Amino acid sequence: MHMHKLEKIWLILGISCLIIFLTTVGVSAFYMGNKPPSCLLTIDPEKVDQQKPFDKPGLHKVEGKEWDYELVYVAQAFSYNPAKVEIPLGAKVKVIATTKDVIHGFEVAGTNINMMLEPGYISEYTTTFDKEGEYLIVCNEYCGSGHHLMFSKIEVVKK
Amino acid sequence: MAKVELKAKQNTEIEDRSSLKGTMASVLFLLLFIIVSWLGVYYLFVDRF
Numbered sequence: 001m002h003m004h005k006l007e008k009i010w011l012i013l014g015i016s017c018l019i020i021f022l023t024t025v026g027v028s029a030f031y032m033g034n035k036p037p038s039c040l041l042t043i044d045p046e047k048v049d050q051q052k053p054f055d056k057p058g059l060h061k062v063e064g065k066e067w068d069y070e071l072v073y074v075a076q077a078f079s080y081n082p083a084k085v086e087i088p089l090g091a092k093v094k095v096i097a098t099t100k101d102v103i104h105g106f107e108v109a110g111t112n113i114n115m116m117l118e119p120g121y122i123s124e125y126t127t128t129f130d131k132e133g134e135y136l137i138v139c140n141e142y143c144g145s146g147h148h149l150m151f152s153k154i155e156v157v158k159k
Numbered sequence: 160m161a162k163v164e165l166k167a168k169q170n171t172e173i174e175d176r177s178s179l180k181g182t183m184a185s186v187l188f189l190l191l192f193i194i195v196s197w198l199g200v201y202y203l204f205v206d207r208f
Contacts, residue, residue, distance in 0.1 A: 006179040010186040017193065112207045127208045 037115035041122040048074055048100045057081045059093075066092070067126055073097035075104040075117050078146030080137060085152075087129050088159040094126045105140030108154060116141060129156045 028034045048054045057072045059082075068091050074081045075097060087093060097106050099117040106123065107114045115123040139150040 004177075004179055006183045010183065013186070013190055017190070021197070110207070112204060130208055 037123040037125050038118060038121045039124075041124070042120055043098055043122055045098075045100060045119040048098060053096060054098060059085050059087060065094075067094045069093045071095045073106065073152070074100060075106065075139070075150075076100040077102060077104075077144050078139075078150040080106075080150070080152035083152050084155070086155045086157055089132055089156055090128065090130055092126070092128045094124060096122060096124050098122050102143050103141050104143050104150070105138070107138050107140045109136045109138060111135065114140070129154075132156050132158060 043051060043054070053060070053070060053072045054074050057074050060070050060072065061068065062070050069087070071085060071087070071093050073095065076099065095106075095113060095115075097115065097117055098121065099119050101119060103119065104117045105115075106117050111127075113125050113127060115125055117123055133156055135154040135156065137152040137154060139147055143150065
């Protein structure tokens with residue numbers, strides 16, 4: 001089959017781009033172990049308050065794990081529990097969240113923490129809070145008439 | 160009096176319609192755009208916590 005020289009060049013460029021982008025995703029998932037925030041962990045949405053760790057929402061120091069703190073959130077229409085949290089600068093934190101009723105969003109504005117909270121599922125995200133400041137958590141999944149009033153705050157402070 | 164035709168032979172330049180230079184240029188432009196936007200988003204992701 002006759003093919004123009006330039007056609008060959010752009011086919012090679014296109015296919016290599018595809019291979020590079022897919023390899024990046026593959027390495028991220030299978031070598032570095034990145035996974036979606038909600039990954040097969042389930043919970044009975046009617047008994048969220050009685051089950052660990054959601055019986056005690058808030059920031060907890062943990063020992064012997066890859067992260068220093070666990071930050072537990074319970075979302076319901078139209079609030080987050082806890083409403084405000086202080087995190088020491090540089091702490092490695094695992095954010096664990098779920099919802100008691102409908103689907104809510106959990107976005108810490110201006111950061112990579114952005115999860116969907118689905119009833120019956122637990123969402124997690126581990127990160128290091130290495131920038132000082134006040135961060136707003138907003139619900140970015142429409143959840144009802146009070147959706148726009150649903151927020152919480154994280155303060156990253158030097159200690 | 161009729162004029163004498165001075166140039167009997169005229170060369171008409173025919174453009175090479177099979178040329179793919181323009182297409183190649185737009186492909187490279189698109190490639191550059193995709194790579195720059197991909198890297199931009201990637202660095203934003205790495206920079207944030």
